[in-house]
Amino acid sequence: MIDISVVIPLYNEDESLPELYDWIERVMDKNSFSFEVIFVNDGSTDHSWDVITELAARSEHVKGIKFRRNYGKSPALFCGFKEAQGDVVITMDADLQDSPDEIPELYHMIMDQKLDLVSGYKQKRHDPLSKTIPTKLFNATARKVSGIHNLHDFNCGLKAYRRDVVKNIEVFGEMHRFIPYLAKNAGFDKIGEKVVHHQKRQYGKSKFMGWNRFVNGYLDLMTLWFLGTFGKKPMHVFGFLGTIVFLIGFLSALWLGIEKAWALSQGIPMRLVTNSPFFYIALTMMMIGTQLFLAGFLGDLISRNSAGRNEYQIEENIRCGK
Numbered sequence: 001m002i003d004i005s006v007v008i009p010l011y012n013e014d015e016s017l018p019e020l021y022d023w024i025e026r027v028m029d030k031n032s033f034s035f036e037v038i039f040v041n042d043g044s045t046d047h048s049w050d051v052i053t054e055l056a057a058r059s060e061h062v063k064g065i066k067f068r069r070n071y072g073k074s075p076a077l078f079c080g081f082k083e084a085q086g087d088v089v090i091t092m093d094a095d096l097q098d099s100p101d102e103i104p105e106l107y108h109m110i111m112d113q114k115l116d117l118v119s120g121y122k123q124k125r126h127d128p129l130s131k132t133i134p135t136k137l138f139n140a141t142a143r144k145v146s147g148i149h150n151l152h153d154f155n156c157g158l159k160a161y162r163r164d165v166v167k168n169i170e171v172f173g174e175m176h177r178f179i180p181y182l183a184k185n186a187g188f189d190k191i192g193e194k195v196v197h198h199q200k201r202q203y204g205k206s207k208f209m210g211w212n213r214f215v216n217g218y219l220d221l222m223t224l225w226f227l228g229t230f231g232k233k234p235m236h237v238f239g240f241l242g243t244i245v246f247l248i249g250f251l252s253a254l255w256l257g258i259e260k261a262w263a264l265s266q267g268i269p270m271r272l273v274t275n276s277p278f279f280y281i282a283l284t285m286m287m288i289g290t291q292l293f294l295a296g297f298l299g300d301l302i303s304r305n306s307a308g309r310n311e312y313q314i315e316e317n318i319r320c321g322k
Contacts, residue, residue, distance in 0.1 A: 005086030009076030010094035043070030064318035081166035093157035106160035116188035120158035122198035238296025246289025252282035
């Protein structure tokens, strides 16, 4: 059995990889942990894969996965989680901003405190305002929507998981920002937080822009909320909304018809129903209501079929399953 699996997604980080691995190895040896380090090369265009190959040649603890192209952090984590064999799975970024010295305490929080997931909290950050301000706004929104009020940094790359967690959640698209929320929706609600040290980037530059990440993160959060709430019962939301909108339109049209019939019965001159703008508003609402209802019906049909959305082209791998 392996105590710890360290999963490291990376894109163009060849300069930092040797130092990062040596640091991880020192920490593991000092604490007598059995371990593996899984590097997932997300379509890097530099010499990252060559460095990973060299590390694997001198250490049996190194595994590697190389994507044919850049897919993103979530697919990289998904494939890394699939290969992980450790009792505790640690994720960290490859840019040396996450400290491997945090690993022992993260491990003991999972094993001794019986937590399912521990998320790092970079309380003191060394990032520009263009990244920190959107991050604060995003995290405040994520706490509100997810109901996980004890987390301050959902997107921190340094996290620890019980192995059952990573084997029972599906990380796709850009959902790596919301792994605690995914875990909670899967029934793993023992979620903790640890303040971690955030180091200045030593090589290269950040691959993420703050405001762009905030906007995309907000959209993904709404998607995840909807999937978590109505993902298996889309008819409940679309059908309900469609029925309400249709009934409002139908009753409005019915009222116009009754009003016209009453006027005729009383011999009162009245303009044609089709000359009233309310008639067209009512008709439009009935059409929209019907479309929403059909969307819910189609959503129910689609939800019964599992899509192969987590299939990625892997060019090479080192010590990983085919």
